[in-house]
Amino acid sequence: MLNKKTILTVIGAVAAATTASAQNTAVTFGTNWVAQAEHGGFYQSVADGTYAACGLDVTIVPGGPQVNNQALMVAGRLDFYMGGTLDAFFGIEQGLPIVNVMASFQKDPQVIISHPGKVSSFEGLKDLTMIVQDGATYYEWMKAAYGFNDAQRQPYTFNAAPFLVNEESAMQGYLSSEPYAITSETGMVPDVWLIADAGFSAYSTTIQATRETVETQPEVVKCFVEGSILGWYNYLYGDNAAADALILTDNPDMSQDKIDFAISKMKEEGIVDSGDTLELGIGAMTDARMQDFYSKMVDAGVISGGLDITASYTTAFVNAGLGLDLRP
Secondary structure, eight states: OOOHHHHHHHHHHHHHHHHHHHHSEEEEEEOSSSSOGGGHHHHHHHHSSHHHHTTEEEEEEOOBTTBOHHHHHHTTSOSEEEEEHHHHHHHHHHTOOEEEEEEEESSOOEEEEEOTTSOSSSGGGGGSEEEOOTTOHHHHHHHHHHOOOSTTEEOOOSOSHHHHTOTTEEEEEETTSHHHHHHHHHOOOOEEEEGGGGTOOOOEEEEEEEHHHHHHOHHHHHHHHHHHHHHHHHHHHSOOHHHHHHHHHHOTTOOHHHHHHHHHHHHHHTSSSSTTHHHHOTBOOOHHHHHHHHHHHHHTTSSOSSOOGGGGBOOTTSOSOTTGGGOO
8 A cells, every 4th residue: 555655756756747748849740651660769759758858748640541641730730740752852843841850761661572482683573563553653763773664563452362363473562561461361471672672762751840840940850850869769779668559559450469570670671770870870861862862763754853852851950870879
């Protein structure tokens, strides 16, 4: 039984935490999909108080098939959005004030899946029927860079059956999703080809803000970016149980085994922590990488040339080596 002194101590701690939270700046962060391990770094910093420690009260607003959180950010109803490199380029083309301030993923987790041993290289996929959704920009790049064509493509309908019954086919997927589902349901372990390793150099799972937010609230942007960087280190290499619990609460269709599989793949493939992050820290972005990807998209006919893409991102809040001491 708790004594009177202990009860008063607990009440005092709760009151202090409530007061601190009330004094913090409220921030909303809209994700691009339902809660999953690929959002883990953000949930981590909510769960362990990293955001709160630098003065933010962060609410994560999950996305989904019927949710356009980026539009809500542009409209001023969210503070930050989980985006990508290309949509910020499109923002410049369309006159939208979208700025990438951090890149959580150094590699896009998009993959192509083929039957075991069917081909020996990414380029070898050209001999197969490609099951890829209409309008996939990475397929336009695959056509320009590797010689894939529209005649060999059939639409992806989010159903793996056409792939499973045709060994002469390959199917789009997400590193932690379709490969896991196929193995779980059929026992087959497909070959998985990460398009990032084939040269698709987009940053993914970026933090986006409006230009106004970047210019008028740099201290809020700095706190959110740095908190997210530390969150990703702690999620990948530390105790992530509390973050996983928040993910499972926000997405009841998720399961711990799926989360564990996704974390293992993110580590194994260097999705978050590889390349430039080894020296610059998680979240790194470079001018050279941005220009490389932009040139590839222009060559593929995805976006027009002559854009000032430097307006689509800023490296002011990253590349300082924050968190390197947290890597094992």
